[in-house]
Amino acid sequence: MEKDQEDIYRNYLSVVVLYREACDNFLEDLHGTLGVFGELGDEYAFVEQRTRALQTTCEELLQEQDRLTHLADALAERLAYFNHLEPIAKLFNSPGDDICLRPEFIGMLQTLDECIEYMQQHVSYRDSELYLMRFRQCMTRGMTLIKMYAVSTIKAVGYEIVYSLVQKTNDTSTNFGKQTNLFYVKFRAIAPTIKTLTGQLEKRCQGHKEYQALYQDILSAYFQTRQQLLSPVISRKIQQLGPSGGELAQNGCAYMMTLCSDEFNLFYNMFPSGEEDLYAYLDELTSYLYDHLRPRIIHENRIETLSELCGIFQVYIMQDDYQTGDEREGGHRLMFGNLIRNVLEDAQGKLVFRAQSFIHQDIQSYHPKPEDFELSKSIEASLLQMSELTDDTPHVTRRWYPALQNxxxxxxxxYRCVQTGVFEDLAQEAVSLCSESLKRASDIITNTKSALDGQLFLIKHLLVLKEQLAPFEAELVHTGKELSFFPTTGALSSLQQNRSFFFNPNTLIGLAQSGMPRIVEISLDSRREVNFKLKDVCEEFITDCVSTAVDPLTVFMIKLSTMRPVGESSPDENGSPRAKTLSQEDVQSTVEQFKESAEERIRFVLRKLREYVNDYKMEQILIRPIELNILENYKNFYHTVTTESNGGKISTLDEPLPSVEYMSMWISQWKEEQSP
Incomplete structure (x- = not known):
């Protein structure tokens, strides 16, 4: 059991030992790996250091490359202007007359402009002045090429047209219109090319007199060629116009205006500018008409013809102010009136001269004839006068006095044929002389017929003169200067009153200072003069008519004034005692005589007014003051008689006098019976 137990420990120990060996091996491998990583880090740092150094070196190389590239580009850009010289000079010095027609020609001119401007802005560059001079020589050469081509082309077209006309001289089927069209068709064909080239030359003229001279050479060649072509045609056409007078002027101006308009349009189809030279050329063309008309104007003495000529010329001059935008070509318009202004001035000068002679001969120095004072009693004749006033001859009727008529x-x-100032001066003179002539004629009628006839004659013609002057939109005022001796006469009068100072030196010095004549301005208004004269003669006419109508009342009032009141009677010059009072029969007789005299006078005045004036409105204007003045005189008579009849110089009246209101109604009643 113990053995089994030990085996377990031994097995465990062996496992632990095995793990320990594995851990030792792992640690050993780990230390080896760490060493490898350390070496790798060192090597990486070395590589990174070298890479950064390489990057820095590359960036510096790139910057240097960029700098050198920019320098090369800048050098190439600057040298490009210098490099343009050779191809431009090569092109401009190429043989041939049509170099300027090549497509690259206008581009080369624009390049030249840029090169010249660049050289002028960078004068510090090496050889810039030399290149500037050569560039300018090339530009002059280019402009000369344009001038040579334009002049040769224009002259060649002119010779071609002349040759065509010579070939068609014997061709009767070629009329005048076709020949004229031939002058424009061929020129219009070359117009676009010529205008493009002359435009290049014209826009470089500013500041360069040599280029301006080249442009003027082209214009001179063009105008010379056109004038050589057109001169025979214009001369022949003018000779074929009307014989003389207004027909010749009308047809001649119409033809020249058409011709000048065609020339004007053709010029601006070929050239961008040159208006002053164009009008000088057109003036040369119109001089053929002027030379044809001027001797006829000088020898023309008929005022109506000269007036017609002035009217014709002024129509064309006024058209310049009323042309519309459709009549303009490229912003330009023909001022034809300026081309014929010299003809108008000649016609106006001759018209003024003849008008002055007419005014002095037929108005101022007019001697009336007996038939000038004959009256036409028909209203139709009076109306006919209004319609016949504008005929060619002034002596169309005898309804008006010839001086007025003239x-x-x-x-x-x-009117409207001469300048406004000239017309006003002549009109003022004519109207003033006419007024004087009418006054002289009125005095003749007064001496041969009666004062009433003279006054009505003057009233009638002054009214006509006033009415006929109304349509003339002009101030008939003459302003001038004259020498006034009023200060001199005043100083001499003062010196004469104080003779004691006559030998005083201070007095003589004062006389020299204050007594010198002075220049004063005078103003003569003919309209106002006519109005004043008309007013004076109307007042005189009314006064004379009233005095004749109330003559019985005047006699009665004079007789009454010579009588003394009751108790103061005394003998008259013959020793006879004066009457103390006037009887009722005297008053009644005076009233009857007054009514008879007033009726007779007013009837007579009405009849005369209808013979002379024949205007109901004017008749009423003149009769009304006469009627009022007659009633005013009767009113004074009525009050005097009423006052004196109450114990005065007139015996008591058994019957009352007709009242003033009755007399007014009585006059109005029989006056209405006389109305037409």
Whole structure:
């Protein structure tokens, strides 16, 4: 039993020993592994150290590579501008006349611009000034190539057109319109190419006079070629226009406006700028019409023809202000009015000269004839006058006085045909002279017929003048200067009143200072002058009519004023005693005479008004003040008689006088019976 027990311990011991040996082996392996790991860590640290060193070295190499790459790129970029010189010079020096038509030509010009700008910005670079000079030489060469091609092409097209015209000279089927179209078709065919090239030249002209000279050479060649083509055609066409006068001007302006419009559009189809040179060229073309019209204008003496010419020319000038956007080509528009302004000025100058002569001969110096004062009693003749005023001849009717008729006619021919200031001066002069002529004619009628006829004649024609001046939108005011001697006369009058100071030196010095004549401004308004004259003659007319109508009342009031009141009677110059009172019969007789005189006078005035004025409204305007003044005189008569009949200079009235209201109704009643 003990043996079995010992076997158990021995077995246990052997197992423990076995485990211990296994643990010792494990520990030994563990120490070996630790040693291996230690060696591995050392080797890893060594490798890591070398890797980091390699990484640092690579990064430095990459940075150096980047630096060198950037340096190379920068050098290549800078050298690229220098390297452009050779291919550009090679292209521009190539043989041939159509170098500028190559696709790369315009690109080369843009590259040249960049190279020149770069060289100007980097003048410190080596040989930059040399390269800048050579680049500019290449640019000048390129611009010269454009100029040579454009000039040769334009002239070649011109020669081709001339050759075509020579071949078609004997061809009767080729009309004028087809020949004219030939001048534009071939030029429009080359227009896109020419405009592209001239655009390249024109945008480089600023700051470069040599390029501007090249561009001007192209324009000169173009205008010279076009003028050589068109001059014979224009001359022949102008010779085929109307004989003279308005027809020639109308047709000539229409033809030249069409031609100039076509030339204007063709120019801007070929060139980007050059408006000043274009208008100089168009002015040369219109000079053919001007040279044809000017001698006819100088020798033309008919005012209506000159007025018609001015109207025609001004229509074209005013069209420049009313052109719409559709009429513009590429932002430009033709100002045709500026091209014919010199013709208009010649026509206006001759029109003003003839108008001045007409005003002095036919208005100021007009001598009236007996038939000028004859009245037409038909209303139709008066209406006919209004429609005939604008005819070519001013003497179309005798309803109005010829001087007035001439004034309105010349104003109608000058209105809107000359400058506003010139028209106002001439109109003011014509209206003033017309007013004076009417006044002289009125005085003649007063001497030959009666004062009433003279006044009505003047009223009628001043009314016509005033009404006919209304449509003229102008101030008929003349402003000028004149020498006033009022200070001189005032100083001399003062010196004459104080003769004691005559030999005083201070007085003479004061006279020299304050007595010098002065220049003063004067202003003459013809409209106001007409209104004042019309007002004065109307007041004079009303006063004369009233004085004649109330003459019995005036005689009665004078007679009454010469009488003395009761108790103060005294003999008159013949020694006869004055009457103390006036009887009722005297008063009644005066009233009857007044009614008869007023009715007769107003009837007569109404008849005269219808003969001269023939205007119901104006008739009422003149008759109404006459009626009121007559009633006012009768009112004074009525109150005087009423007052004096109560123990005064008039005996007591058995029957009352007609009242003022009765007289007013009586006048109105029979006046209405006279109404037409």
């Amino acid at each position: 004034t309105l006619w010349i104003l109608s021919k000058l």
